Amino acid sequence: IEGKGNVAKRIADILPSVAEERKIQVIQALGELGQKNAGAALLNEANVGSLPIRIAALRAAVRLGYEEVIPVLTVLLSAEDADLVRTAREGLSYFPGKAGDNTVLELLKSNDAQIRLTAVELVSQGALPTPADLLLELANNDAEEAVRLAALKGAKEYVGIPHLSTLLSHLLKPRSNDELAAAEEA
16 A cells, blocks of 8 residues: 555544444454554544444554553553453563563562462463573572563473583472473473
């Protein structure tokens, strides 16, 4: 499409007035156009639309790499609705560029073990490009066993020969039977 920026801006301008039954297709088109100038309109729909529209708007904003959606995704990690939680997790796991990576790294520093656990799961699903060392560090040092176990289990997809000594330490001196099992699996 010639002049994608202008087309996206015009579509974004009319988005609030589009009929509910057509809104998802329009949102998806905005995601396909890839123009960040549609991000504010998508973020608005992510906050006020019906559940299917919110999910479509969140996905399109992630696809655009619209960084202003990151705080919304972070809050939705603890939403009541399972579909919103899944969408937030997917969005943060695959957010393009450094902004998504930095957000996941910040979540790993949280004082809340549940947030750290979620962040470890995001890392295990591919939120960071080379997570093996980070996951093994968390498996060694996190205060919560659930986080350590999740990190050890998540590391199995990424570890290699350089990580063998760390894995062996979990095998030789496990802190629990669950840790031993996770280390064996890794």
